[in-house]
Amino acid sequence: MPAVVVFDCFDTVVLSGPLPGPERFAACLADVLALDARRAGEVVHTVFTAVLTAMADPYALQPATLGLLEEALRDGGERRSRADLEEALWQALGCADHDRYVLCEPVADAMRRVAAAGHTVRLLSNCYLPGTLMRRLLRRLAVPEVYDRALFTADGGPKKPDPRAFRLIGDGPFERRVMVGDSWELDIGPARALGWDTVRVDPAAPDPAELAALWAPR
The missing domain is CATH 1.10.150 (DNA polymerase; domain 1)
Known part of the structure; x- marks a missing residue:
């Protein structure tokens, strides 16, 4: 049964340095x-x-x-x-600095493979950039455009770890929901509390083997 797989953006799909002050x-x-x-x-x-x-x-x-x-x-x-x-x-917010944000290739590859396996891919990000600029940044970094929906909190509304944010982005007739992120507090713990499966990503060393579980038959 196809699942919805929700990817966090910063320090998961996109690696970044400290925000400007x-x-x-x-x-x-x-x-x-x-x-x-x-x-x-x-x-x-x-x-x-x-x-x-x-x-x-x-x-x-x-x-x-x-x-x-x-x-x-x-x-x-x-x-x-x-x-x-x-x-x-x-x-x-440093988007014009071309060395501040870079694509995390293993996670980007996981996004492509998850979509190719027939699952629904979505993005959920606590951010300060409004959605128009988030999409501009993601296009510049060549983040795979395989997601059908994104929730960028800078547009206003609930944010992680609020269950309302997860319910909004996970909405649909899915039997399985998966959260992929780097933060236990913001990504993994709240998703597990809602009964979601999770994959935690270490931004310093993302593990392709663990990510492979996302598209492997269950």
Whole structure:
């Protein structure tokens, strides 16, 4: 019976370095959005505070990053186009740095093989990039486009480890659900609590043999 296999993004499908800090974020906003340094710092403080507050509560809904940014600018009498806001986030979160994010080839191969075996592939990611930019990044890294659905939490809504996020991405007439991820706290433990099968990936040394179980007959 075909299963749904849900892959985490960062440190599973995509390997990445540490996120840039508030200083880099503010500098990018000031540059791309033509803000003075003080105003850019205020916007970053507002956005980071809201996001980090939500992230501190596992079951709080994550606010949409673009919405937070638009609101913070509007409250200061500034308005910018959606395209400019997306470009600011793209640069601020290091997506223009071509060495910050790389494809994890063994996991990408597992995605292809799972799809070829007739299973449904999906993505679930706690992230700060809205879905439009997440898809742009995944295309740039050549992540296999074999997934039929993705839940990117920066668009707003429940995030891992909230069971609501898993239920949303695992929705459908599947007898088996599998979570593939690197984090016990965010990926593996919550999925197992819902009765899902799991495959934990070590981003430093992903094991193709363990991943092979995803497409082997059961």
